[in-house]
Structures are given as C-alpha cells and as structure tokens.
Amino acid sequence: MADAGQVPQRLRVTVAVCTEPGAVREWCGDMPAGAQLVDALRLAGCDVTALDSVGIWGKAAPLTQVLRDGDRVETYRALRVDPKVARRERFVSQGARSAGLFVRKPVPKR
Template sequence: MDDSLAEPAAQNITVQVCYATPLREYLRELTVERGCTIEQAIRRSGVLDDIPGIDLALQPVGLYGKKKPLETVLRERDRIEIYRPLVADPKESRRKRAEKKAQPG
C-alpha cells in the first residue's frame, strides 16, 4: 500500500478551548496537528484576540479541571481550560459563612 495516499486528517486531532467570565463564555472547537501543545492550541483558537486581558504567563491552564503546564501535548478531544484568578479566597469565604451562621439572630 502506498503511504502517500494516507489520509492527512489522521495527523490531526480535535480539541476545545474554554474560558469563562461572569458575563461571557468562550468555547471554541478546533482541529490541530498531533503533537500540538496547550499553548499552541490556545494561540490558534483566537481566544487571546477575542478576550483581551488573558495573560498566559500569569493565568493557569488545564485539561478537564486539572492544572497542566503550557507545554503539555494534547490528545484527541482534550478540553483546554484557561482559569481566571480567584476573586475571593475559598477558605476565607467558608470561614465568614461559618461565623455568620454561628451568630445569634
């Protein structure tokens, strides 16, 4: 069999890039070549142009809720997530809610 007739799409994978703000959700599916990294896919998705203020040097990224380095090589159907900075410390928020419940009234 002649390898030159192999389907070029076999070298590509489909991934998603996700980012959410309180007012907007960004979800883009794209096709990238095998061996593509998280950073490469984010840059190709256009999210950095569509949503100013995303800083990959400061904001963590991940796959399916687990933080990963930008150099992570993607697999078919991976969902890349760009995480926003926390507005409030979750531990501090729980402590305040507990104090409020403990107050008589």
C-alpha cells in the same frame, strides 16, 4: 477504522476560556498531531501572556503539554477570595444557629 496504537493525523480539541465570573467561551477545532497546549490557546485567540493558569480536563498542565485527541483545554482565573475565608465570613454573617452543623433540621415523620 484506525488501529488502537496508531496516532491520528488531526486532533479534535475544545478550548474553554473563562472570560469573567459565570461566563465561559468555548472554541472547538482540529489541530495537527503533535500540537501543544499553547498552540490551541493561540488558535482560539487567547492572549497567552495574560493567563493565570491553564489545564486539560481540570488538571493543571504546562503550556508545552502535547495534546491528545478529544482534550479539553481550560483557562482558569485566580481566586479573589480564599474559599476557607469566604466560608467563615458566611458563617459569621448568617449566625451560628442558621448555618452549618448547628442548624436544627426537622425530624422526618415515619
């Protein structure tokens, strides 16, 4: 068993690529210690120049970020619609009485 302070020779990394809405392709593999985020993306077959943004475990990270054992590299697509605008549009289309705080909820019987 390795010491807590010892750096592993190989890193186990997962790369998750969002190819289209609702579709994610995952690749798991070993990389040498000291590998960067861009190295993992290239090894997984991603076109690095076409990516909107990338991160590790849901947090944005630069392509030069050095990876650690167990990291999950993720690619993110740009949002097509601002979430606040989409919520307002849903509220308008559903009507004020059937959405949000104005919904009449049944009172639980005791």
